[in-house]
Amino acid sequence: MNNKVTPKILPGFMELLPDEQILFNKIKDTIREVYESFGFLPLDTATIEYSEVLLAKAGGETEKQIYHFNKGDNDLSLRFDLTVPLARYVAQHANDLVFPFKRYQISKVFRGERPQKGRFREFYQCDIDIIGNESLNLVYDAEMPAVIYNVFKKLEIGSFTIKLNNRKILNGFFEAIGLKEQTAEVLRIIDKIEKIGEENVKAELLKLGADSGAVDKIMDFVGTKGTNAEKLERLKNLGVESEKYNEGIEELEKVLSYIRMFGVEEEAFQIELTIARGLDYYTGTVYETVLNDYPSLGSVCSGGRYENLAEYYTKQKLPGVGVSIGLTRLFSQLRENKIIETGSKTLVKALVLPVDESCVEVSIKTAGLIRNKGVVSDVYYGGKGMKQKMKYANRCGIPYVVIIGENEVKEGVVALKNMNTGEQQTVSVKEAAGIIKGDK
């Protein structure tokens, strides 16, 4: 074996060292825990699907990014999101599911983009969706922010704002001012307001073909500031003649009042009229979430309400609402901005150190007893002297070592050392487990 293959992975694929992986999993577990606490059911769809099924709807950019291949006679693709597999799954198993169907899925998806900073080709999405049969109560539009709120509170990564809009407001508004076809362009121009200033935005809107009355209305619309209540009031008085617009406002108002019932703090959610999300897909409430101290990260959790989840697979009307956290990207951004810090390089809380070979048996048994008390425990057999053994414990960042020497074996006790304080005490195994467990 002289010709070695260089061990490496593709750019755009995230692999972590143990301390990072422990941190990543902690975040992933927190998300799962909150999702489950709201009664979302776990789902774990196939990674590889028939291209015909997976790409029933896709096209353009998405299709180019797909990992697409043949195996035998089958034309296959890797999933590129978790929404299409959900649609396929629900259509396939509709008779076996109870609606509203609340599911979460935390899985990797694959997109063969050109790798660039912050973009991943393989990344975790953490999705929740609630799917109704024929109809879906508007309360669920408020449950999304409630879940997001609980997730980001638990993650303890600083203050955040869940921004809400309703596509009916946007659509109704642009229809009313005769710019329905230009909605996407108008939103793109508006989006630059902080960067290029109000006057330049106006100029661009005029260049797009909007008349000056429409431009004024747009500026009024996006200029709507204040509290959520003030914004709603102002929207109602903008003088937009559109049933759809009014319906959107009514929905948004109801959703806000439901959000409060879920116990979400008023500071944590905000009407934001420039949010549109995927233009063809969402039909009602839409969401984005920003970390207040790190606006440059963009939205860390987005989604919305859609009319019909699975129209490519079934005649059954399945309206839904959902949000997604792009966890791999979020994690990478949080680390880069030092918003989260890694801790230990190990899960071990108690490392048992046999002083010599004669103490191995008692050491293994001691580790077993501590483990049975719910404390992650391991034995280290290496290291020539105690100094080397301690060095190993330190290198791993293990908080407690349990030393077993001849005396300890004889007396049926252990020497417990707190690696942070340096304090050492002789205690029973049971006491040791209690002390380690109590120290969180």
Add this chain to the structure above:
Amino acid sequence: MNNKVTPKILPGFMELLPDEQILFNKIKDTIREVYESFGFLPLDTATIEYSEVLLAKAGGETEKQIYHFNKGDNDLSLRFDLTVPLARYVAQHANDLVFPFKRYQISKVFRGERPQKGRFREFYQCDIDIIGNESLNLVYDAEMPAVIYNVFKKLEIGSFTIKLNNRKILNGFFEAIGLKEQTAEVLRIIDKIEKIGEENVKAELLKLGADSGAVDKIMDFVGTKGTNAEKLERLKNLGVESEKYNEGIEELEKVLSYIRMFGVEEEAFQIELTIARGLDYYTGTVYETVLNDYPSLGSVCSGGRYENLAEYYTKQKLPGVGVSIGLTRLFSQLRENKIIETGSKTLVKALVLPVDESCVEVSIKTAGLIRNKGVVSDVYYGGKGMKQKMKYANRCGIPYVVIIGENEVKEGVVALKNMNTGEQQTVSVKEAAGIIKGDK
């Protein structure tokens, strides 16, 4: 949208309905929990790798099964096991890892086999490995059975036996009787002893070219019965002239004594001389695990000790020991044989039912309070009357419903109904949470 695409997935891919998925996840979580309790570190390698790297060692059957494709200029493959990615990862990051490196990985792997009963193209492997730098203490060979023992105890799927052998015993033995080259064939013949009987095995061995002395020795060897101690004794007295053979026996004896230190019951592990596992790979201790009441399932957890994990990637000598549970196959077998049964179709323990729209606010708040006590809680807004609402709760298999009507709102209490006993009582929200939490 008139032309619907039929929603379906490929054969050989396992997707579960919610009740099955809940059960599957419970098993997966138990395995993870035990792995972590022994201090194994989580690892989550890339699903897609460079073919050149992933297939550095592969060949023959394995190579044919690989999902292999090009994207841009890259020749890519999906991982087909978790061992090759581990080897690549350890070689790549050796300088950043602390040895012995104990890692677990619970991930899907992909093999494009022809689908057949019990064979999956996409399946979970739950691997643990301990990798040493240059050398690795023999105690770790005993830690594997200790971990397996704790996993299968916790899974509560009946009694099981961890079967152990040592490749040095096998190799030494076959070298000594001059049948080294035919080891694989001899083992295959021996394996049929229960099916075809001792005489036919002898005949086949003779046909293979073994002389009658060798055949007698083989029959003696595989006929070694009794307790572990008796087997060891008999092996020592077989009169095999081989240093390797004796080394293997010595190792096996030591490993057994370490296993006992780990608190594994004597009935749960057994020397089994016919176990060989992958002939090119394992070099010392090898393991298989069978469920005693379901021997037809074959080995549900296998592995062994290997000399050098990453020789294709690095000059560093990295000996290791590991085992793997093929979870998807195991789950499917356990379900088929009705060894495990699904329970609830939901994670929800408390379903709050607002009697009418006026009770929605209190219902949402009540669910939040119960949720904050650590009980999975949800509100159901559907159903026209209480009967329909109850039907929904029953259909999901939810153990408790919390009814909020006009009276309850007024009095600040809830009507808590145990769906199993039918018992209903009026209590405070806090009491309700306590009752539900206490009932496990």
